[in-house]
């Protein structure tokens with residue numbers, strides 16, 4: 001009882017101090033982000049974001065602003081029919097996260113190092129490399145490198161990192177852009193519409209080994 005009271009007062013005092021502080025921009029708390037990651041996200045994305053299962057995206061080393069945007073996009077906004085990025089699994093987890101949780105867990109995963117990965121299929125990788133560097137002009141597909149960068153590292157707050165991502169996940173998310181299940185980027189939806197399944201598989205295989 002007493003403990004609970006002391007805790008409540010301490011929490012209140014912290015709240016007041018934070019509210020009174022001059023800084024308007026909230027700073028991410030990596031320790032709190034790690035706590036969320038190791039309590040909840042670990043089951044699929046691993047404690048350090050290097051998910052070992054190819055359908056779960058690697059979050060390690062991804063840009064924090066991009067990760068936070070995705071978590072917002074999985075949430076169904078009040079009055080909306082569905083989420084901008086519809087996914088039954090992530091909808092449930094994103095719904096439980098506060099704004100602070102999102103900022104903290106995104107910053108935590110962004111700060112983790114991505115483990116080197118390798119492409120497995122040589123012929124697919126070569127086709128994927130051509131698409132990545134030159135696009136598919138006949139199908140109106142632009143070069144991926146134009147936005148995601150020559151080595152797939154992206155640009156923080158604009159373009160996500162693609163290098164080292166699991167090929168299965170990358171191909172699946174391209175297909176989701178094409179079908180509109182993932183409707184959180186007009187640019188990527190248009191680009192994916194120009195690609196067939198073979199193109200997506202090839203470029204995804206190339207990305208897995210890119211660094």
Ligand code: HEC
Nearest residue numbers: 040041043044045055056057067070071087089090093105
């Ligand atoms: C039960 C497994 C599971 C758990 C637990 C889980 N995720 Fe996910 N996560 C997924 C799957 C599957 C996807 C891909 C969904 C899709 O295709 O949109 C995903 C996608 C994501 C993405 C998008 C990544 C990208 O590259 O666009 C983010 C960010 C993310 N999860 C963060 C989290 C965080 C933070 C937690 C913990 C609060 C969490 N996830 C817990 C399975 C899980």
Ligand code: HEC
Nearest residue numbers: 142143144146147158159160170173184185187188191203
């Ligand atoms: C005009 C700029 C642009 C070009 C060109 C482009 N992309 Fe993207 N891409 C984006 C943006 C912006 C996002 C982030 C969308 C979001 O906010 O959800 C993205 C996201 C992605 C994702 C999702 C990453 C993840 O972790 O879920 C994949 C995969 C991807 N792009 C692959 C490609 C491929 C393959 C090509 C070339 C065929 C390509 N992109 C060309 C702008 C671009």
